[in-house]
Amino acid sequence: MKYAILVPDGMADTPLQELDGKTCLEAAVTVNMDKIAKLGIVGVTRNVPRGMSPASDVANLSILGYDPSKFYCGRGPLEAANLGVELGALDVAFRFNTVTINDGKMADYSAGHISSQESALIVKLLNRDIGSNRYHFYRGTSYRNLLVITCANLEEARKLEKVKCFPPHDITGQPINKYLPEEKELFEIMKKSQEILGDNDMNKVRIDLGQNPANMIWIWGQGRKPEMPKFKSLYGKEGGIISAVDLIKGIGRIIGLSVIDVPGATGYYDTNYSGKADAAIKVLEEKDFVFLHVEAPDEAGHNGDILEKIKAIENFDKKIVGPIFDFLSTVDRYRILVLPDHPTPVKKKTHTSDAVPFVMAGTGIVPDEVALFTEASSKAGSVSLQHGHELMKKFLG
Known part of the structure; x- marks a missing residue:
């Protein structure tokens, strides 16, 4: 059969x-x-x-x-499995999108369906400027990528796992302020990504070509090893x-x-x-x-x-x-x-x-x-x- x-x-x-x-x-x-x-x-x-x-x-x-x-178990751990990222007991995996923010609004949840090659450059920048023993960024496919946060203890991991996060495709055209994660740590990562990506040469080229820039990452879909x-x-x-x-x-x-x-x-x-x-x-x-x-x-x-x-x-x-x-x-x-x-x-x-x-x-x-x-x-x-x-x-x- x-x-x-x-x-x-x-x-x-x-x-x-x-x-x-x-x-x-x-x-x-x-x-x-x-x-x-x-x-x-x-x-x-x-x-x-x-x-x-x-x-x-x-x-x-x-x-x-x-x-x-x-x-x-959340989206992040499932995507981690396909990327070959082995999660430990204290790891929380997040999906992150490369997105376009314009005038404080979610203009594009995929940054113009950015290529995987361009996302690889973004991940490299994020690992250089934010990456640490705690924060690990991984390239996925197109706008779909991965952030793994290694927590200090199980209590912290469980708390991070339960933070309210919103899928970016649910808020297209809406102001992002009321949808940002309440967890300060996640908010700071997203804010820092704007500083890193906002004036990046790759985005200047995209804008010149009439494409949406990937000027921020949006963190969501977290979970632990299933x-x-x-x-x-x-x-x-x-x-x-x-x-x-x-x-x-x-x-x-x-x-x-x-x-x-x-x-x-x-x-x-x-x-x-x-x-x-x-x-x-x-x-x-x-x-x-x-x-x-x-x-x-x-x-x-x-x-x-x-x-x-x-x-x-x-x-x-x-x-x-x-x-x-x-x-x-x-x-x-x-x-x-x-x-x-x-x-x-x-x-x-x-x-x-x-x-x-x-x-x-x-x-x-x-x-x-x-x-x-x-x-x-x-x-x-x-x-x-x-x-x-x-x-x-x-x-x-």
């Missing part, structure tokens, strides 16, 4: 006046996802437990069959995970899935869709299970870009779902599951915790009467789950 889970991050949305009351998914041409709907079942699942933040780490843990209320059972021990399957995002790859490493790096996988609109699909097929030729994640619809949602979100959904359907489903159709026994982790509505430009649609087909799955894969049609489907982590058992049978 071959199993494929395909995740278009943030694809779910709400009806839009600009699309005559349709969602981006409804407006997109999705021949392959609709084909799976005709052959299988559709439904809804709530990947974000009530009371928890609708973050990608929470939601993707659910999809992978791990109850976030038990295993959630403990999770291996995927094989829970579900008896071996497989791989494919994503451009350190967070998703970090989860994969922690739970024992093979992490597949695809050249040209950027985590943005220009990602290598076909390369990801080819890599997934190769995994399925050798192992039981593959989890493939595409960030582009989420980025379009955060940017409030309707047309780019539709395009990202169509690329996902044509270049990811189509080839993988065609391959699975040639094997004797298979199952395929397609679902977003959470909604990222273009009007809100941030994640919500609403339930998301899913479609599932393959060996042993009796089709229902729903023949389209949309947010609306899924509500008329045959399955509705309040606990997203339970979907994995249903999928694996």
Whole structure:
């Protein structure tokens, strides 16, 4: 039996006046996802437990069959795992974004989706001017990077772990003053970063080119070293995970899935869709299970870009779902599951915790009467789950 889970991050949305009351998914041409709907079942699942933040780490843990209320550890430690940063008992790992602040407001949560090479220069400067035995900065991918703070004792680490921090993509266009961390130490690091980066030569070039400068770092998403059972021990399957995002790859490493790096996988609109699909097929030729994640619809949602979100959904359907489903159709026994982790509505430009649609087909799955894969049609489907982590058992049978 071959199993494929395909995740278009943030694809779910709400009806839009600009699309005559349709969602981006409804407006997109999705021949392959609709084909799976005709052959299988559709439904809804709530990947974000009530009371928890609708973050990608929470939601993707659910999809992978791990109850976030038990295993959630914060984004930073998951990204650290993929970067090969070994956390000690007194370490607290933070995600930090390179951001653009303009007139005291969050102008851009990604500094124009800055390149990884430019971020590497920023990390070098931060380590030179702020780094110490306590502060360690690590380069990630594009605007997504890592800060590890080594605390003096366990009490201090636990206190730092609980500091209220805000994701920068949630406050685009808003004054940053009321969203800065209350912990003075974190505030001072962010303030110091402005002094280091504000007049940097790289940013002068970016401004000359009409690009947003990376003139500050934004610290959030912290946590300590996680403990999770291996995927094989829970579900008896071996497989791989494919994503451009350190967070998703970090989860994969922690739970024992093979992490597949695809050249040209950027985590943005220009990602290598076909390369990801080819890599997934190769995994399925050798192992039981593959989890493939595409960030582009989420980025379009955060940017409030309707047309780019539709395009990202169509690329996902044509270049990811189509080839993988065609391959699975040639094997004797298979199952395929397609679902977003959470909604990222273009009007809100941030994640919500609403339930998301899913479609599932393959060996042993009796089709229902729903023949389209949309947010609306899924509500008329045959399955509705309040606990997203339970979907994995249903999928694996």
